[in-house]
Amino acid sequence: MKIQLMNVQRQHEEYAKEYEEAALSVLRSGRYIGGPEVDAFEKEFAEYQGAKYGISCGNGTDAIILALRALGIGKGDEVITVAWTFFATAESIAAVGAVPVFVDVDPVTYCMDPKLAEAAITRKTKALLPVNFYGNCADLEKIQVIAQKYNLKIIADCAQSTGSRYKGERKKTLGDVSCFSFFPTKNLGASGDGGMILTDDEHIAQVCKALKIHGAGKNGLYSLKYQYELEKKNFPSNIPVGETKYYNYLIGYNSRLDAIQAAILRKKLRHIETFINRRRDNAQFYNEALKNTTYITPMEDKDTYHSYYIYALKHPKANIIKERLNHAGIDCGTYYPIPLHLQGAFKELGYKEGDLPVTEELAKTTFAIPIFPELETEEREYISNMLMSIERNL
Numbered sequence: 323m324k325i326q327l328m329n330v331q332r333q334h335e336e337y338a339k340e341y342e343e344a345a346l347s348v349l350r351s352g353r354y355i356g357g358p359e360v361d362a363f364e365k366e367f368a369e370y371q372g373a374k375y376g377i378s379c380g381n382g383t384d385a386i387i388l389a390l391r392a393l394g395i396g397k398g399d400e401v402i403t404v405a406w407t408f409f410a411t412a413e414s415i416a417a418v419g420a421v422p423v424f425v426d427v428d429p430v431t432y433c434m435d436p437k438l439a440e441a442a443i444t445r446k447t448k449a450l451l452p453v454n455f456y457g458n459c460a461d462l463e464k465i466q467v468i469a470q471k472y473n474l475k476i477i478a479d480c481a482q483s484t485g486s487r488y489k490g491e492r493k494k495t496l497g498d499v500s501c502f503s504f505f506p507t508k509n510l511g512a513s514g515d516g517g518m519i520l521t522d523d524e525h526i527a528q529v530c531k532a533l534k535i536h537g538a539g540k541n542g543l544y545s546l547k548y549q550y551e552l553e554k555k556n557f558p559s560n561i562p563v564g565e566t567k568y569y570n571y572l573i574g575y576n577s578r579l580d581a582i583q584a585a586i587l588r589k590k591l592r593h594i595e596t597f598i599n600r601r602r603d604n605a606q607f608y609n610e611a612l613k614n615t616t617y618i619t620p621m622e623d624k625d626t627y628h629s630y631y632i633y634a635l636k637h638p639k640a641n642i643i644k645e646r647l648n649h650a651g652i653d654c655g656t657y658y659p660i661p662l663h664l665q666g667a668f669k670e671l672g673y674k675e676g677d678l679p680v681t682e683e684l685a686k687t688t689f690a691i692p693i694f695p696e697l698e699t700e701e702r703e704y705i706s707n708m709l710m711s712i713e714r715n716l
């Protein structure tokens with residue numbers, strides 16, 4: 323048997339007719355950039371997650387960059403985040419000229435440890451950027467208390483947590499600004515790249531809308547005026563003012579969600595709860611099968627409705643186990659093998675091995691196994707049997 327860690331083809335096959343018709347209708351419409359599919363998807367996704375405004379963009383990385391820029395975060399500012407995440411989380415902070423400050427994660431939830439985040443706050447700190455890692459929920463209630471105490475903003479990296487809930491609500495997994503990815507393997511995955519920013523703040527929404535399209539037009543003008551107001555300066559009288567796309571007011575980006583992707587994502591959004599239920603069912607199966615073994619299964623707090631983008635097991639002999647699983651035809655891997663504070667790209671920040679012990683230990687002892695919604699019963703049985711047999715022979 324050969325089982326992929328993530329298989330997006332099966333998801334396409336199941337609803338191929340729906341997705342392909344949606345894509346075809348955009349191809350035939352000639353509305354490739356923006357248009358009704360993009361507008362409708364922004365509305366529907368924001369509604370699903372429980373936010374007022376949805377601003378689509380090119381991918382999840384851009385979503386974080388746009389969110390940071392909309393909050394006015396840039397050169398010299400510090401943003402507290404985790405190193406136990408995908409590179410893009412901290413890359414985005416560095417991309418706007420700010421400094422990522424890494425704190426360790428909670429050893430049980432694998433998400434930002436609020437106490438450590440509070441301890442890392444300095445006069446330069448502008449925001450906290452927790453990640454709802456693997457589809458679990460960061461302790462946003464505690465993080466919110468800290469943010470309020472120090473007047474900081476929360477940017478939630480929700481790239482892995484579409485559909486997760488905290489205390490029964492998807493809304494409670496969000497920050498002041500929340501950033502989603504529709505990378506094909508994600509809980510809600512496009513047939514290409516895609517991303518979304520969610521917020522309840524009309525101002526942030528408008529600035530994001532401006533920044534994602536070259537800082538132009540009506541939203542750009544609004545954003546620049548707002549910037550002048552904040553700085554209590556008079557708006558310059560000698561700049562060209564107009565509301566079409568050729569009036570540029572901010573240095574922004576070109577970051578748009580394709581209409582074809584929006585059309586496919588709208589169809590997939592209708593099935594998202596089925597996808598998540600199946601992920602959760604697979605997780606429950608593994609939890610049960612492995613309960614009397616030395617594997618540490620993911621923890622799901624009573625208040626959390628985990629969406630299981632990734633199902634990772636923890637074991638001191640993870641490396642040998644991964645090798646043997648691969649040998650048995652089961653794809654598996656560590657998400658992520660090199661914690662961000664030790665990545666070459668962040669070398670100049672001066673972190674060293676030993677600075678974030680929980681993160682570093684997780685990088686050495688955890689590995690993800692297939693959990694995707696279309697995983698078949700015989701496949702998950704084969705995987706759990708193989709895990710048990712490997713354990714017996716360690």
Ligand SMILES: Cc1ncc(COP(=O)(O)O)c(C=O)c1O
Pocket residue numbers: 381382383384407408410411453479481482502503504505515516517
């Ligand atoms: C935690 C996290 N943040 C950010 C991203 C970036 O998303 P994208 O690949 O869509 O740019 C991803 C996914 O790839 C992710 O897993």
